[in-house]
Amino acid sequence: MDPEVRPEVVLTDFDPDGEVKVVAAALYAASSLADDQLLNAASKMTTQERARVLAAYVGDRRNRRHKPGRAFERTSYRFDVVCDYGAFRDLQRHRLLTIEWQSLGTSLGFELPPEIEAAGILEDWEAVMHQAAGLHEAMVDAGLGPAAQYAVPMAYKVRFYLDLNAREAMHLIELRTTPQGHPVYRRVSQQMHRLIAEGAGHRAIAEAMRFVDHSRVDLERLEAERRIEAKRAALGSSGSSGP
Template identity: 45%
Template sequence: MQYPRETFTDAERARLAPHFSDLDGPVFALTNLPETVKGALFARYSRYPGTLRRLFLDEFAPSLPELPAGWDTVGEGERAARLYETIFLGYGDDSVAQLGGVHVACEWVSNVLTKVLQRPRIGAYLEQSTRYIAYDAEMPGGGYRYWRDPELGPEYAAAMDELFAIYSAAIPVVTASVAERFPRGEGESERAHARAIKAKALDLLRGLLPAASLSHMGIFATGQTYEQLILHLLAHPLPEARRYGEMLLDAVKATIPSFVTRVERPDRGGAWVDYLRTRADAGRAWARRLGLDEADGALGSSVRLQRVDGDEDDLLAALLFEATGVEEERTRERVRSLDVEERARLLRDLVGARANRRHRPGRGFEALRYRFEIVSDYGAFRDLQRHRMLTVQWQALSPALGAEVPAEVDEAGAGDAYRRALEISRREYERLVAAGHAEAAPYAVCLGYRIRYVLDMNARAAMQLIELRSGREGHPSYRAVAHELHAQIAAVHPAVGATMTHVDRTAEPRLERILSEMRTEAKRAQAERG
């Protein structure tokens, strides 16, 4: 793909140079900036329609001092580099690679690749949102925002253009319908209401976007995490992933080169890549041998609790463990002797009064574990996949599990166009597979199609995910999954389900986002008043 290249004036390039490792490529590290500024840049990034370098010039550069040409405060230094090589390479102490990190931006990445980039859990990831940014605008240089590859043929480009054209045409239609259904209420500012209307319309239409849609991502991680991520990218069968692996390596080398020095060594990084490829090939071969490689259909979205590890005795004993001075088994025996009322009181006291969802009980909740198999639209999967403290595995994206048209889209009169887009997506996926591009075929699949995945998590992680994703401000598709996760946990462990006191089952009578937008507007007004 020919990456979109933004044009900067000579003055802008001079302003950017001290702070970005590359001024032209789509992958670059942030340098010579305070940690608070880098964090704020990434926080704003998810709702900003442009690139990170343009965001810096527009909103951050005016408040930062200019640095002289050639300024560099992030170089490793010769002595530090030698010491690192001795410890890391000589003694094999990998934990040293956890002690340095870097902010990296990956721009113009497909939605397929964003999931690969976010797969390492030990890191911080921020992705441009389809809720706040409409994908109807052209990229620098022209054309809709989707991954391009000449090898996929002109039919692919034509199908993607048509999908984006349907999406673009539907935005004003659905926005007008939403605005009519949800008029501005008393106490709602016009600006907050308009943003909420836009978010609702884009939520309803995000299922039209193909997985080839391009996004921008911000990553903050340690050198160890980057090393493993780069190796997995270099071993990936998707050409886009391998190319970004090479660019990510260059960006990290520009800031903390010693942390990734093993990647390019044939006996270390080369051997790792070979191992990862061999392991993936073995999985595919055995799936074919066992007749498990063909996607089966599904009757719709579903949440199934496949396995439960642990019981209430394990939970109570684990919660008490750090306060006792005896073996855990003795605590478990004592807990087992309590009557129902005492057990309920014990759990209630150990969990405490949770004033908000950020007040979570102790590590003892990790003694229980749940494994769920879920079928949901790909858009919901994208949001649930990002949770770090759980195990997530997913199957290849395809049209095999079907898709649904949101009722509100039908009510707006855009349902037939939505269905036509789903059919275009399905046909192009099948054409790509038949043409020998099975790895790239998911690019053509609309985000409204379903995917099967596993979430394996302990009770503490489940509490965090369920309470966060059940909020009325969230997208209805992942809210439904969160509600069902809670219901099934409560069915097997009622006491655990009862501790999740901040699960939001209310229905917002106006808009999912309106309360959040009202709070944002109030904070902005307060800030403007000083």
């Protein structure tokens, strides 16, 4: 069986009743009812009522370091991701989740940063990447499969899954979408947030992640760098011209 062509991030598993369960868990500490009674009550609420409960539970978060309570641990999401190895290594650093990955190779292709083409070195970049792929293949053919991974540049893509509850999802997604972050893991995290809202239908949980940044700062930064370089070139040419 060959791998299917998939989007970069796929939501492969979630609990359709997850948001209802989070609402019930949010009410637990402030109630005298049993867990299953609260779950039954939450299931009878309207979408708007559940959203109001979660908004009150989360409270007035002033920054992303203000975390919600443990009720958000009541539901989980599982994402299958294909992205470059460098971004994977940053996401791998998160501890309060389950992450598993496949062997690093070259069959999934590589990420092409826009800065490479802007710098005029696309041909050299692609030549190096293809040379690395050839070396990797030669090492695999020689029976050096595990060691062959060390010949693969970090721009090549790897497949992995992330399994995490909504509380950890809030931490990861809000942190990894900050404008200072790497464009690839920002893009992955932004897609995770959209999938929680639209794929799982857990819009109230997604809205609680109020510090998720969906801006395209990578493109803005690139354009700013191009403008600066153009100004430098203009100043250089004007300074070198004689009478």
